[in-house]
Amino acid sequence: MKITAFAIGSYGDFLPILSLGKELKSRGHQVTIATFEEFKSVCEDSDLIFKKISGNSKELVSLLLGNSKNTRSEGIGGIAFLLNKYPELFMQFNSACIGSELIIYTLFGALSYHFAEKYKIPLVRSFVFPFDPTTKFCSLVNKAKRNSISSYIWYYKCYIFFNMGSLSIVNEWRKKLGLSKWNIFRSYRNMNRKKIITLYQYDTILAERDKNWSEHIFITGVWRNLSLNRTNNDKEKIDDFFKRNKNIVYVGFGSMVYDDMKKLFEMVLCSILELDKDISVVISGSDFSFMDTMNDEDKFRVLLVDYIDFNQYMHKF
Incomplete structure (x- = not known):
C-alpha cells in the first residue's frame, strides 16, 4: 500500500510519525512523509520518501503556540498568516x-482532508493529545471546567476557531479541487457522513479513554522505535548523575519557543528545589x-x- 503521512509541527510531532513510517515500511508498505525540509535527512536516512511542506517547526511553534497568548484573535491570525505566506502549499499537499x-x-x-475527499483516499487522524470532545477536560483550553x-x-x-483562520484558503483550494464550499461549522472528524479513524499516540495512564467515544477512536500507547538514534554527547555525565542521585525529576519543554525561556526555567527549577x-x-x-x-x-x-534519550533513561525517573 502507498501511504502518505503528514507530520507538520515540531520534532516531537514528527518523531512518532517517523516511527510509524519505519514500522509500516518493515511490513512491506511504501511510505511517504510530508514534512518540513529540516526533517528531510532523517526521513531519507530511514529509507522513507520525503515530500517537502514549506515552513519550519520553529516558526510554526513560535507563532501558534510558543509566544502566542492563546487568544482567539492570535490563533486565527497565526493560521491565516502561515497559509497566506506559503502559496505553494496547495501544490505541495496535492x-x-x-x-x-x-x-x-x-x-x-x-x-490534507480536502485532497483525500477529492481523490477518494481513506483518511486516518492521529494526535498526541485528546482532540475529540469529552466532558472530562479540554486539552486545548486550560480554563475549561473539568x-x-x-x-x-x-x-x-x-x-470553529481553526476553520475561521483557514476558511479563505480552504475554500480557494476546494474551488480548485472542484469541491463544495467549506464553512466554519464543518468538521474534520467526518467525511461523507462517516467517522474518520482516529489514533491517539499516548497511554491511558495519561488520559483514560472517554467511554462515550465511538469505536473509531483508538488509544494506541506511545509510538516509539528503539532503533531511532540521536547522538547524546552528555551520556557519561548523565550516567554519573544517576549513580549519585536517587530521587530525580526531569524538566523539559521540548520544542516550545517563548520570549523568556530563561525566566520560565528559573521559576520551575527553583520551585522544585x-x-x-x-x-x-x-x-x-x-x-x-x-x-x-x-x-x-x-x-x-x-x-x-x-538532549536526553527517553527510551534509555525514562524508567529511572
Missing part, C-alpha cells in the same frame, strides 16, 4: 496526496545563565543537558 492509497495526518496536517459540559463545548469552539531537599533535577533547554546565581549545593543537585 503532490503528496496524488497516488496515495491511505493518508495519515497529525494536527497541522488537517488540510467534568462538565463546558469542556465538551470548548472543543467545538476550537474547531524548594519543594524537597532530597530531589535532584535533570533539565533540558538552552539558556541556563540564571544558574550563576545559585548556591553550590543546589547546583550539585541539577544536571543540565541539551
Whole structure:
C-alpha cells in the first residue's frame, strides 16, 4: 500500500510519525512523509520518501503556540498568516496526496482532508493529545471546567476557531479541487457522513479513554522505535548523575519557543528545589545563565543537558 503521512509541527510531532513510517515500511508498505525540509535527512536516512511542506517547526511553534497568548484573535491570525505566506502549499499537499492509497495526518496536517475527499483516499487522524470532545477536560483550553459540559463545548469552539483562520484558503483550494464550499461549522472528524479513524499516540495512564467515544477512536500507547538514534554527547555525565542521585525529576519543554525561556526555567527549577531537599533535577533547554546565581549545593543537585534519550533513561525517573 502507498501511504502518505503528514507530520507538520515540531520534532516531537514528527518523531512518532517517523516511527510509524519505519514500522509500516518493515511490513512491506511504501511510505511517504510530508514534512518540513529540516526533517528531510532523517526521513531519507530511514529509507522513507520525503515530500517537502514549506515552513519550519520553529516558526510554526513560535507563532501558534510558543509566544502566542492563546487568544482567539492570535490563533486565527497565526493560521491565516502561515497559509497566506506559503502559496505553494496547495501544490505541495496535492503532490503528496496524488497516488496515495491511505493518508495519515497529525494536527497541522488537517488540510490534507480536502485532497483525500477529492481523490477518494481513506483518511486516518492521529494526535498526541485528546482532540475529540469529552466532558472530562479540554486539552486545548486550560480554563475549561473539568467534568462538565463546558469542556465538551470548548472543543467545538476550537474547531470553529481553526476553520475561521483557514476558511479563505480552504475554500480557494476546494474551488480548485472542484469541491463544495467549506464553512466554519464543518468538521474534520467526518467525511461523507462517516467517522474518520482516529489514533491517539499516548497511554491511558495519561488520559483514560472517554467511554462515550465511538469505536473509531483508538488509544494506541506511545509510538516509539528503539532503533531511532540521536547522538547524546552528555551520556557519561548523565550516567554519573544517576549513580549519585536517587530521587530525580526531569524538566523539559521540548520544542516550545517563548520570549523568556530563561525566566520560565528559573521559576520551575527553583520551585522544585524548594519543594524537597532530597530531589535532584535533570533539565533540558538552552539558556541556563540564571544558574550563576545559585548556591553550590543546589547546583550539585541539577544536571543540565541539551538532549536526553527517553527510551534509555525514562524508567529511572
